[in-house]
Amino acid sequence: MQLITINHKDYGFEYQRQSSILSNDNSHRRTIGIVIALSSLLLVITCVTGSISLPNISLGSIFDPLPVYKNGAGAINGYIVAAAGESTLGTIMVAAAQSDHFTTVSTALGPDGKYIFEDLKPGKYIIIAFLPDGNFRVMNNIQVHPNTVQTLTFKI
Helix, strand or coil, X not given: CHHHXXXXXXXXXXXXXXXXXXXXXXXXXXXXXXXXXXXXXXXXXXXXXXXXXXXXXXXXXXXXXXXXXXXXXXXXXXXXXXXXCCCCCCCEEEEEECCCCCCEEEEECCCCCEEEXXXXXXXXXXXXXXXXXXXXXXXEEEEECCCCEEEEEEEC
């Protein structure tokens, strides 16, 4: 009888641990949803009020050097690589700082699947690729160092 009781307790522990993991996953999904909503709202307000001017930018190649920042900021760039026959068109990239202050930056992809986040404060970031079909890909704990450029490639 004692053995059955111990096994029962172990299964109960496993169940509680799995429930905790699932609730953490839901918490991350809520956080990502909030990041998307806030980023979209900020972008709409900025465009509607006309407080941002969109320059004529050519993204060029990933091998083109990005500016070296002398102000202590860094950058993240890279490509979204899709499987054969799939498109990256409509993918939105978001960088969210993992620090005591909540900072997000979003950018759209170029026609070749390239993205660039420039002038980022040093620290750890979460990089999220929101795909047009509703799915997303996440890279956690991406360290941005002062005066450097980090290159990341997402395969979808």
